[in-house]
Amino acid sequence: xxxxxxxxxxxxxxxxxxxxxxxxxxxxxxxxxxxxxxxxxxxxxxxxxxxxxxxxxxxxxxxxxxxxxxxxxxxxxxxxxxxxxxxxxxxxxxxxxxxxxxxxxxxxxxxxxxxxxxxxxxxxxxxxxxxxxxxxxxxxxxxxxxx
Amino acid sequence: xxxxxxxxxxxxxxxxxxxxxxxxxxxxxxxxxxxxxxxxxxxxxxxxxxxxxxxxxxxxxxxxxxxxxxxxxxxxxxxxxxxxxxxxxxxxxxxxxxxxxxxxxxxxxxxxxxxxxxxxxxxxxxxxxxxxxxxxxxxxxxxxxxxxxxxxxxxxxxxxxxxxxxxxxxxxxxxxxxxxxxxxxxxxxxxxxxxxxxxxxxxxxxxxxxxxxxxxxxxx
Numbered sequence: 001x002x003x004x005x006x007x008x009x010x011x012x013x014x015x016x017x018x019x020x021x022x023x024x025x026x027x028x029x030x031x032x033x034x035x036x037x038x039x040x041x042x043x044x045x046x047x048x049x050x051x052x053x054x055x056x057x058x059x060x061x062x063x064x065x066x067x068x069x070x071x072x073x074x075x076x077x078x079x080x081x082x083x084x085x086x087x088x089x090x091x092x093x094x095x096x097x098x099x100x101x102x103x104x105x106x107x108x109x110x111x112x113x114x115x116x117x118x119x120x121x122x123x124x125x126x127x128x129x130x131x132x133x134x135x136x137x138x139x140x141x142x143x144x145x146x147x
Numbered sequence: 148x149x150x151x152x153x154x155x156x157x158x159x160x161x162x163x164x165x166x167x168x169x170x171x172x173x174x175x176x177x178x179x180x181x182x183x184x185x186x187x188x189x190x191x192x193x194x195x196x197x198x199x200x201x202x203x204x205x206x207x208x209x210x211x212x213x214x215x216x217x218x219x220x221x222x223x224x225x226x227x228x229x230x231x232x233x234x235x236x237x238x239x240x241x242x243x244x245x246x247x248x249x250x251x252x253x254x255x256x257x258x259x260x261x262x263x264x265x266x267x268x269x270x271x272x273x274x275x276x277x278x279x280x281x282x283x284x285x286x287x288x289x290x291x292x293x294x295x296x297x298x299x300x301x302x303x304x305x306x307x308x309x310x311x312x313x314x315x316x317x318x319x320x321x322x323x324x325x326x327x328x329x330x331x332x333x334x335x336x337x338x339x340x341x342x343x344x345x346x347x348x349x350x351x352x353x354x355x356x357x358x359x360x361x362x363x364x365x366x367x
Contacts, residue, residue: 013195027196035224036222036223037221037222038224040224041182041187041224042182042191042223042224042225043224043229044221044224045220045229046220046221070334071180071226071333071334072224072225072226072229072333073227075226075230075276075277076226076229077234078184079220079229080275085351139254
């Protein structure tokens with residue numbers, strides 16, 4: 001089964017997100033890398049590297065979808081990916097989807113047995129998924145995302 | 148570059164970052180997430196600890212640069228740690244890169260020529276990892292003109308110390324030049340035009356590091 005790796009600035013945020021993911025898809029393995037080694041807000045490419053390796057092991061070689069938050073997370077993730085051998089790197093798909101919605105959506109897809117590209121695609125798809133109902137009142141500037 | 152200059156540089160850089168910690172954090176609070184000074188100071192403290200404990204500082208310059216980069220990458224926690232760390236690592240790797248001639252032949256380049264290669268590799272690595280270029284209100288606005296000034300000075304026969312002073316001056320001017328720029332990279336880009344009128348903290352810290360190099364190379 002595809003596993004997830006969640007990357008961000010806050011360990012507390014990612015621990016909580018992992019709980020949300022487990023509620024939706026308890027069978028899916030989720031590795032997290034949040035905060036610095038000293039427990040402060042920030043990202044750490046060695047920590048991300050470890051989480052990627054843990055997720056790869058948990059997926060039994062099927063593959064890992066990565067979701068990340070803002071700022072330096074993409075940079076640190078890029079460095080962590082570069083440290084992996086090509087054979088492992090090929091099993092990892094990085095999603096450009098939103099961290100929370102993408103992680104929950106991807107986990108549900110992974111739990112259904114979907115392959116790597118499909119799990120990543122549904123996480124990416126959350127970028128364009130409207131969260132507000134179409135008749136939501138009083139929204140300045142109208143709808144951000146078309147339904 | 149001799150090991151002496153390199154280690155002296157790392158120590159002076161660590162001291163300069165510690166001195167500027169509050170100022171850098173203040174600059175970052177204005178347009179970013181307010182942690183640049185704190186993060187960089189944490190990284191350089193760890194780097195200095197490794198120097199003090201002999202875990203870093205011995206061996207060829209390439210190994211010292213690689214180890215310095217690793218210390219920053221593992222502890223800084225922000226984009227600056229990844230960028231500077233990668234810069235140090237690639238500077239070290241560039242010193243080991245094949246340079247023509249028979250394998251195993253002694254390195255006949257002057258320390259200035261080797262420093263040009265290392266400096267260039269660092270700036271290229273930072274630009275590549277940051278997916279950034281000059282004019283985007285980043286550390287590259289200090290580093291790119293500094294690299295050009297350093298290369299030009301070495302090309303006209305300057306010593307390492309003189310070339311590093313020219314680089315530091317160019318970096319300081321480049322950092323000042325970030326004030327009217329709009330940030331398009333990093334957390335500052337969230338502010339859009341409101342980032343105008345502020346110094347870029349990364350450009351300021353880059354100028355600090357190069358001023359420390361100039362001081363280290365001239366024995367100041």
